């Protein structure tokens with residue numbers, strides 16, 4: 001790794017994900033350092049800046065962090081509602097951006113961000129759909145892409161969180177959690193999602209009052225496949241993300257790794273990660289490493305603003321389907337030539 005001219009990064013939003021990315025930039029990967037951080041909570045910004053290397057400045061204004069000495073790229077980890085303004089500010093400065101999902105909470109805002117990037121004339125934005133960097137997801141991608149098992153017909157997914165945070169809403173099952181399966185399915189199958197149906201069983205007694213948890217989300221795809229996702233954000237026992245592809249001549253399943261397997265007292269068992277920070281630790285590391293390497297080489301290789309838009313369009317249909325209980329077609333704009341070919345990255 002070339003350690004000359006390391007990339008100075010401004011991290012916007014220093015909550016759970018932002019602080020973890022700061023740690024990762026400074027201690028896990030090479031070729032980059034945290035030049036500045038910003039958070040509306042000044043104390044939080046200062047606290048996290050204090051964990052970074054010397055010279056990292058703390059700000060409450062994201063634009064001031066982007067203008068700080070040494071900044072050559074931006075990592076956005078603020079809440080989704082703040083992303084549009086921060087993405088536009090980064091594009092105004094022609095800075096490369098890694099933006100945590102969602103790109104924006106709604107498709108209209110995503111279109112505005114895409115228009116600004118297109119006006120700039122080159123791609124600058126990557127969306128933090130980190131499952132594309134997970135070892136198991138990449139194995140499944142390879143297997144489906146080489147066609148050895150024939151066409152994929154169905155993808156069965158399970159997405160379980162131990163417990164949801166107090167502000168989690170029923171809509172967030174779709175646009176905060178299942179948004180990952182939307183991108184993963186598009187990427188794995190190399191197809192767009194065209195319609196959504198959401199089925200809701202009686203809510204679990206373990207879910208907070210008013211939260212419709214769990215749900216079953218069914219997607220139809222442009223190639224005639226079906227994708228079903230069980231989303232259960234208060235399952236209580238751990239963080240589980242699994243996917244099984246059913247193809248014409250075989251099936252392939254990921255997400256069963258249990259770490260240490262034990263046999264004792266007439267039982268066998270393994271471990272289940274507690275949350276996404278643990279389960280996807282390697283994926284977050286690889287995502288950041290590949291983004292830094294590509295950025296230093298003047299390239300953008302990961303999920304694009306178009307992918308962020310496509311997910312936002314599917315989320316809008318998903319939330320509508322959740323409310324109506326009926327099959328809802330996805331309304332999606334034409335993909336601009338600027339985003340061709342689509343970033344269904346084939347890994348090596």
Ligand SMILES: NC(=O)C1=CN([C@@H]2O[C@H](COP(=O)(O)OP(=O)(O)OC[C@H]3O[C@@H](n4cnc5c(N)ncnc54)[C@H](O)[C@@H]3O)[C@@H](O)[C@H]2O)C=CC1
Nearest residue numbers: 013014015016017018039040041077078080082100101102
């Ligand atoms: N890829 C993944 O697996 C995950 C992604 N995320 C995404 O990461 C982002 C951050 O989520 P968390 O860290 O869990 O949230 P968090 O609530 O822990 O942290 C957000 C931070 O942003 C700050 N903030 C709020 N408004 C801001 C603004 N306008 N400008 C700057 N800072 C602002 C808050 O003070 C807080 O410190 C979200 O977009 C979320 O969807 C979250 C969890 C997992």
Ligand SMILES: O=C1[C@@H](O)[C@H](O)[C@@H](O)[C@H](O)[C@H]1O
Nearest residue numbers: 101161176177178180233276
């Ligand atoms: O992005 C994430 C969270 O925001 C979301 O709330 C979780 O359900 C996901 O598993 C996690 O990856």
